[in-house]
Amino acid sequence: MKKIFFFIAITTFSTIGFTSCSGDDSVVEIPNPNPNPNVGEQLRIVHNGTFRPLGTQAMFQAMSGSTQVTDAVFYVDGKAIPGSTYTQSTIGEVKVQARRAGYVDSEFVTIQFAKKPY
Known part of the structure; x- marks a missing residue:
């Protein structure tokens, strides 16, 4: 009787072990396109x-x-301006920067506004 119970126990555990660990299902990952394909390219201001x-x-x-x-x-x-032109009526200098998603921000360009002669 002990041999029968032992045989049933071994076959049960073997069957459960082989069927539950038969292998993992393959994982299919959906590729994500790069949302910022130009990352790394820095803007420059002309x-x-x-x-x-x-x-x-x-x-x-x-x-x-x-x-x-x-x-x-x-x-x-540091303040966004509408369009691509800027006018100033007081003497001084301003720092201009260009930004856009997907690009590295441009370096600052300094523009001086003064009376003639400079």
Whole structure:
């Protein structure tokens, strides 16, 4: 009788062990496209002059290599400006930066507004 119980116990544990550990299902991962494909490329600002007369427009373009990034946002002294031009009527200098998602922010460009002669 002991042999029968022993035989049933061994076959039960063997059957459970082989069926529950038969192998893992393969995991299928859905690839995520890179949301920022240009990460690592730094913007640079092209402008129409470091010294500007009071009341004239400073115009900016954001570039990545030789390509213009038309939807970049320009920041003057940390505040976003609408468009890509800036006018100042007081003497002083401002720091301009271009930013856009997917790119490294540009370095600061300093524009000085002064009366003629500079």
